Amino acid sequence: MTSLYEELKKYSESGIYPCHMPGHKRKDFGYFPAGFSSVDFTEAEGLDDLHDPSGIILDAQKKAASVLGADETFFLINGSTAGILAAVSACTGKGGRIILVRNCHRSAYNAIYLRDLVPSYIWPETVEGLSIADAAGTDEVRAALDAAPDAQAVLIVSPTYEGRLADIAGIAEAVHERGIPLIVDEAHGAHLSFAEGSPFDAIRNGADIAIQSVHKTLPAPTQTSVLSVKGDLVDREKLRRFLSIYQSSSPSYPFMAMIDGCIGYMAENAGLVPSLCDNFEKLLNRLEVCDKLIFRPSVTELKEGRADYGKLLICSGSSGLNGVQIAGILRKKYGIETEMACPGFVLAMFTVCDDTDGFDRVAEAIIDLDGSLEAHGADTADEDLTNGYPKVSGIMNLSDAIDSEKEDIPLERSAGRICGSLISMYPPGTPILVPGEEISEDARDFILNCISEGLNIKGIGDGRISVVKNG
Ligand SMILES: Cc1ncc(COP(=O)(O)O)c(C=O)c1O
Missing domain, CATH: 3.40.640.10 (Type I PLP-dependent aspartate aminotransferase-like (Major domain))
Structure with a gap:
């Protein structure tokens, strides 16, 4: 055909x-x-x-x-x-x-x-x-x-x-x-x-x-x-x-x-996915020489089918650097742009289109970066802000909340109010708060913390959040 x-x-x-x-x-x-x-x-x-x-x-x-x-x-x-x-x-x-x-x-x-x-x-x-x-x-x-x-x-x-x-x-x-x-x-x-x-x-x-x-x-x-x-x-x-x-x-x-x-x-080209798996596993094995940065998934996690081939999380470990800093160094010093960075890790993506030269280039950069870092004793990974988004509860139907009259108020003073728009960290764009949910103190502090760490929070403009009027 x-x-x-x-x-x-x-x-x-x-x-x-x-x-x-x-x-x-x-x-x-x-x-x-x-x-x-x-x-x-x-x-x-x-x-x-x-x-x-x-x-x-x-x-x-x-x-x-x-x-x-x-x-x-x-x-x-x-x-x-x-x-x-x-x-x-x-x-x-x-x-x-x-x-x-x-x-x-x-x-x-x-x-x-x-x-x-x-x-x-x-x-x-x-x-x-x-x-x-x-x-x-x-x-x-x-x-x-x-x-x-x-x-x-x-x-x-x-x-x-x-x-x-x-x-x-x-x-x-x-x-x-x-x-x-x-x-x-x-x-x-x-x-x-x-x-x-x-x-x-x-x-x-x-x-x-x-x-x-x-x-x-x-x-x-x-x-x-x-x-x-x-x-x-x-x-x-x-x-x-x-x-x-x-x-x-x-x-x-x-x-x-x-x-x-x-x-x-x-x-x-039936060989493409097996070769991605092979190259990705080899990359993980090569990175074992690093003693400050840590990497996930482990080969065991891959073999046990808990994680996919192709998504490498480069974690702060004892490097003294947060994910955003690691991503910055990879970009500026090694010319490597990653998919996403947050305080605890950087996400580097590999697909069937990465050849061995691509894998080598990334492996060499990470090994060189790790070698250039001072160990900071204990694991210095920041309290990762993606750590279990705060659990919140809905008190109003999502559609009703979106369609209701709303007002923008300072995030600091928003605890107890009903959220009027979707608040998410981007990437990946998954929600922290959904319209109709109560802005708990935990959720408010979590968002404030994300912003102070320089993370991209969608749905908050100039420190203000949309809430349901009189809600
Ligand atoms: C989990 C998940 N689902 C769906 C989408 C939407 O995919 P698309 O960009 O192809 O519209 C994304 C986009 O990033 C995603 O991360």
Whole structure:
């Protein structure tokens, strides 16, 4: 079967004159990558329609589904964000209840708002010695299902932003016992579909819907994602309707071609994921010479399947440096930009596109950095601010809080008030406070502390927080 890209090129070379959108008329203007416009189409005759596919797009999506082990796969041209909005909307009724892990992406909260849902949270354990939220455990999911028997769906994240993995099969079994669907936000795990026999590949291990950002861990451009569905617990027509609502009515053909191309490329290159695993393990082994910085996951954690290959947490250890400082040195002295830095660690990401030269460069930089540091005796890692986000309680419905009249007040004086907007640390963008929740003293102090550490807190402007008026 030809690729979508080949079909687009064929059309482009057919001599048909475009009296239709896009306005660039397939010409180059110097401010697009050369050749981009030649395959940037609209739904012209023969080019199919993402919102009602029956031709080349349907073929490409079917091919993707067969590679990914799904019944159906849908291309997402505005990221996993659209997929999460559509999945949550399709699996619930308006005003219904959803169980979700607290460290879900903001799109999950936006879906709750749009569908006026009632959330029941799973508060994941903190990872030992690391103070980041773990993936949801099966027992936690079972407890949440017992506490919320009217839940219509369960949404978990695996891998998490920091690479923690959930027991998909165990959780799927627990969720299916209640006859409801399991949605897995697998935005950080598109590569897992190509790790043969992986127990963490969501769709092949029992998820009803998995949403994967191909752009995050595979060779594909930003905004490209897929949503895959399996089994009969999801109303497919409803899912299609919501995908159509949340996705652009002018979907990008280059994006769709690159999703198709990326999945085809990964399927043809079965060695890529094993070689990422191999290189990542070798990196961890090499870093064992370091005696100030510490690294997670350990090789044991990888082998035991608690953490994903590719997410390296470079922790302060006894270096006397915090994560933000380590990231600064890696950038300025070694020309290495990392994914995220917080007081306790730096997150460096590796994908199937890192070759051995890339791994060597990072290993040499970290070893050199570690060698240049003075040991500071005891572990000097700051009290990590991601350490168990404060547990808060909702006292007002999320949608009502967003729609209510609000006022901005100084954060210092906000304890006891009802939060009016989503407050999150970015990256990864998971919430500290959700609209409708009480701003406890702990939550207020936590946010103040994050700000004083220079962390990027979304939802606070000039030290002021939006609260429900008279709330
Ligand atoms: C856990 C998680 N889910 C979903 C998303 C949204 O993905 P996208 O950027 O593809 O819309 C992100 C983005 O960072 C994320 O971290």
